[in-house]
Amino acid sequence: MSALSRRRFLELTGSATAVALSASANAAMGPNDKFDLVIKGGDVLDPSQSLRGKRDIGIRWGTVEAIEAEIPAARASKTIDASGKLVMPGLVDLHCHVYPYGSAIGIPADELVQFQGTTTVVSAGDAGVNNLAALRRYIVAQSRARMYAFVHIANNGLSAFPVAELYNIDNAQ
Structure with a gap:
């Protein structure tokens, strides 16, 4: 096996970087990781995503990590019931x-x-x-x-x- 050439090294590191940067932010959270806060059951209105509907919002470290139809309460350190409330981005x-x-x-x-x-x-x-x-x-x-x-x-x-x-x-x- 020959030594790694500079060209091959750049190909490999470039590919690895592209894969790492293309992964979604949610990939950092495992299925058992907890959100700091989950806002449950609110009527979410987000024009930037053309979204209007009942959703749960998972927040970790002050950042929205997930907007899903259902986030189990077990994945939340704290839960806020937003049923019947309008929830919008800042x-x-x-x-x-x-x-x-x-x-x-x-x-x-x-x-x-x-x-x-x-x-x-x-x-x-x-x-x-x-x-x-x-x-x-x-x-x-x-x-x-x-x-x-x-x-x-x-x-x-x-x-x-x-x-x-x-x-x-x-x-x-």
């Missing part, structure tokens, strides 16, 4: 203020989203061109919520309440 809040240290009215996004059923927020002008990089680095990068931002017309964003950044027209450069 919604998008298109106007919020989530820059607590750069804006006078901002609150942390991770404190906001858990109470309103959203997973994605849009910062409505908390930052201007001068402090947008800080918003991205210190707020967006450290938040579990998905965040987008509108840039405020004033170069320093919502720096004071209610509209102090607009008293000086030079801020709108």
Whole structure:
């Protein structure tokens, strides 16, 4: 048997990588592994999958791992009965203020989203061109919520309440 050539090594490792990446996320869970939470019997509405119907949702490590017609209660560490309830994926809040240290009215996004059923927020002008990089680095990068931002017309964003950044027209450069 000859030594493994570089070409053959790349073929084998490339094939192994392709197989590993093409496996579904559910393959990581065995039939006896437990979900952290199972939401049972809710009327699931998910437009991204053209799905509307009674389903069970299995969640592990804060991520939806399975949406199935029936997940046995024995596979759940905790169960929530959602019978008669509408269950949807996280919604998008298109106007919020989530820059607590750069804006006078901002609150942390991770404190906001858990109470309103959203997973994605849009910062409505908390930052201007001068402090947008800080918003991205210190707020967006450290938040579990998905965040987008509108840039405020004033170069320093919502720096004071209610509209102090607009008293000086030079801020709108």
